Amino acid sequence: MLSPHLAKKIVSDVRRLINEDIIIVATNGIIIASTDTTRIGQFHEGAFLVFHEKKTRIITKEDENVLRGVKAGINLPIFFHGDVIGVIGITGDPKKVSPYGELLKKMTELLIQENYYIEQLQLEARTLETFVFEWLQAREWSPSFYERAQLFHIDLHVKRRVIIASLKETKQTISVDMWKYVQTVWSDARDVIVRWGNDRLLILQTDDDKERTIAKIKTMQRALLDKYDVTLHIGCGKMGDSKQAYHSYKQAERALHIAKQTGDIVFDEDLRLDMCLEDISLATKQELIKRTIAPLMNEQELLHTLRTFFANHLSLKQTAEALHIHINTLHYRLKKVQQYTNLNVRHIEHVVTLYLAIRFLDETTKK
Known part of the structure; x- marks a missing residue:
């Protein structure tokens, strides 16, 4: 209960x-923490007597010649759940330090x-996390x-x-x-909330209502932000x-990956194209980039044009307005893209290929 580490923190x-x-002394009379580090490990007979008598003892100058390892001051028993678990001692003139005794004793017990x-x-937290880990793994x-x-x-x-x-x-x-606070904010005793590693919370929720779930999540987000x-x-x-x-857990991980890119609350059931893209390996994504838009890597203006083109849903007029260029200039740039990549934005398969390549490029760049 009263470890040397804790005793050092209390001192x-x-x-x-x-x-x-x-000084803080263990029940065997050995000093385990002290502002004077040379005393650590020494036997303190006065504190040993305090432990057995369960009451405060004043140490006088005369006691220094009688009791082993003591200095003038005051020794007080530290109680926890009705038992003496250690002794705290203050060195100095007993008349001067005694008024601090009870205050420091109470403070120590509170710590x-x-x-x-x-x-x-x-x-x-650890026990519950272990249980949930088994829950998700055991068949x-x-x-x-x-x-x-x-x-x-x-x-x-x-x-x-x-x-x-x-x-x-x-x-x-x-x-x-933070974990305990989330349990209070979430306020549904049927749900299980655990710390999941250092930077995650995992919630096993029972409410099937999506709108209520979104509302609870937003409340939790606001509370933790505040x-x-x-x-x-x-x-x-x-x-x-x-x-x-376990299946819901894998779906939540997939949805979380998208949420980190969009900043939204993402439900796996709402994923369509993203659901497929998440299953594509990084190596395959990089190979597609290499086979398509790699020649554009030094043409940032053309890459920006493509991004804007896709952001405006392939509308030439809206893209030109967003880029503040004449539509003929836009046609020229898209023609240059075709020359570099052999992909024509008027061809549906080519458009999809370019879109995926740009998306994979941005994704790997962020990583």
């Missing part, structure tokens, strides 16, 4: 309030309680799996949709505190049987 925090030497709470949350559920589901109050008989929320900034992480200044990309799989949640 550091407490030292901000008082400019005296401070220990806070650390215990955080550890319990982290344990809960058959063991009796122990059903028992753990009951301990977590998880209904395995309802249909679920997997939602993956990913932090926009890769340097940010999902903290335990409280933690983080932005989430969202990908949603299809609703399905709990035993088939």
